Amino acid sequence: xxxxxxSLVYDAKGLIPAIAxxxxxxxxxxxxxxxxxxxxxxxxxxxxxxxxxxxxxFWEKGATSGHRQRLVEMRLDCDRDCLLLLVEQLGxxxxxxxxxxxxxxxxxxxxxxxxxxxx
Amino acid sequence: xxxxxxSLVYDAKGLIPAIAxxxxxxxxxxxxxxxxxxxxxxxxxxxxxxxxxxxxxFWEKGATSGHRQRLVEMRLDCDRDCLLLLVEQLGxxxxxxxxxxxxxxxxxxxxxxxxxxxx
Numbered sequence: 001x002x003x004x005x006x007s008l009v010y011d012a013k014g015l016i017p018a019i020a021x022x023x024x025x026x027x028x029x030x031x032x033x034x035x036x037x038x039x040x041x042x043x044x045x046x047x048x049x050x051x052x053x054x055x056x057x058f059w060e061k062g063a064t065s066g067h068r069q070r071l072v073e074m075r076l077d078c079d080r081d082c083l084l085l086l087v088e089q090l091g092x093x094x095x096x097x098x099x100x101x102x103x104x105x106x107x108x109x110x111x112x113x114x115x116x117x118x119x
Numbered sequence: 120x121x122x123x124x125x126s127l128v129y130d131a132k133g134l135i136p137a138i139a140x141x142x143x144x145x146x147x148x149x150x151x152x153x154x155x156x157x158x159x160x161x162x163x164x165x166x167x168x169x170x171x172x173x174x175x176x177f178w179e180k181g182a183t184s185g186h187r188q189r190l191v192e193m194r195l196d197c198d199r200d201c202l203l204l205l206v207e208q209l210g211x212x213x214x215x216x217x218x219x220x221x222x223x224x225x226x227x228x229x230x231x232x233x234x235x236x237x238x
Contacts, residue, residue, distance in 0.1 A: 001230060027145070075224045078220045096197055106192070109121055
């Protein structure tokens with residue numbers, strides 16, 4: 001059946017979490033949020049577009065930084081309340097310059113930085 | 120520095136999203152939610168424990184189904200408002216019997232089931 005972005009389950013603010021994963025390496029890059037219009041724009045354009053909660057505006061990933069995400073495939077979970085985006089990531093996904101936002105690990109009860117900003 | 124679960128950024132309901140990823144294959148298995156106590160229990164026991172929003176109770180993954188998740192490593196993102204759990208998953212992660220909850224893809228504008236329940 002045709003996919004309708006409004007058939008997803010959004011929270012009280014009309015948002016759904018979206019996990020971005022590198023389609024080639026499997027690395028989890030980041031998690032951000034989408035509303036129904038962001039889902040529709042992402043599917044229509046192939047350019048991953050989130051909803052920025054802090055700026056209350058659409059956020060086409062990389063539109064200013066150049067660190068774009070090209071959508072390879074969108075998937076949804078069994079409850080229809082979370083998205084998994086397989087993406088082709090240009091440059092770092094994280095605003096700190098690291099490939100992934102998940103660069104802090106808990107090891108032996110302490111925080112450990114496991115990656116550094118890309119050159 | 121020692122890691123304090125209360126140093127994470129929780130939403131208005133005291134919850135943080137946690138992505139579970141198979142540590143060996145990189146497959147993203149599911150997303151669920153934790154509160155600070157669930158984070159602490161998971162780190163202390165090595166058994167991934169979520170907060171069930173529907174049951175409003177702690178949910179030690181697999182305690183009844185046997186489909187447990189053993190924590191290999193917990194990571195947090197740059198905003199401290201999302202967790203990535205590298206896990207060893209026993210059996211399927213999804214309540215439908217599939218390995219991953221993300222078994223529906225959007226292809227050519229329609230929903231496509233891309234995996235089946237495990238035998």
